[in-house]
Amino acid sequence: MDEKLPSLKDVIACYDLAPKKSLGQHFLLNPSVLEKIVTTAGDLSEYSVIEVGPGPGGLSRVICEKGCRHFYLIEKDDRAIEGLSLLEKHFKTPLTILAKDALEVSAHTLGDSPRKLISNLPYNVSVPLFLRWLEHIQDFDLLVLMFQKEVALRLKAKPSTPDYGRLSVITQLVADVELLFDLPPGAFSPPPKVVSSIIRVRPKKKPPTIDFNSFEKLTAAAFGQRRKMLRSSLKSLMKNPEELLEKAGIEPTSRAEELTPQDFFNFYQHWRLS
Known part of the structure; x- marks a missing residue:
């Protein structure tokens, strides 16, 4: 790092990054929480790492600090791109910023294998994105993701329980899911109306072949x-x-x-x- 980066709050103020409800944005700014999330992904040094919806770049900074083979950031919000570009000047980690809608990006093809995906997912597109990644789960080594807790519970739900449904079946058929910890609304800016959960997803070694x-x-x-x-x-x-x-x-x-x-x-x- 050549010089001190502006704080996340300064980046938000400088680039007019007030969270947009339409994009499902709730920014996580607490350094210890951000560190805890990235740490759950393990060593990143030999991996292509992908992040969706970095916003002001809280998780991104921690990933850059830890270092990886190549870092891909997918951000739909044009306001955030210039702020994220600061990372290129301050860290040695090779990175590529894709100013695109993540639903239009084949994340499983970014960089070389092995890949890890780490994201605090925008609430409004979390399930569609996750289903796309599940379809290509064998192209990832690991996913560490944030969901609304009610969605996270569906991923792990067992038969004959209220949370069990389509998402439970599809997820558990091809992957193993761990619920790691919860984050209260107060951890975010602005606070959402729901509790969030961090999960870790690993592809099954021999998943069944399905269309x-x-x-x-x-x-x-x-x-x-x-x-x-x-x-x-x-x-x-x-x-x-x-x-x-x-x-x-x-x-x-x-x-x-x-x-x-x-x-x-x-x-x-x-x-x-x-």
């Missing part, structure tokens, strides 16, 4: 009317759900919330071969 588009359609039909028996809820997707359920060893009177991710995969295989 994500088809599998999402299956889980959408199954959970779309979750109180209905599967023999009824799946009729919107296939002609003979009862027969296929029996072939997969699943009671046709079962409800979606009773099936494990593996049950869903077994049924998916029978459906795709029918």
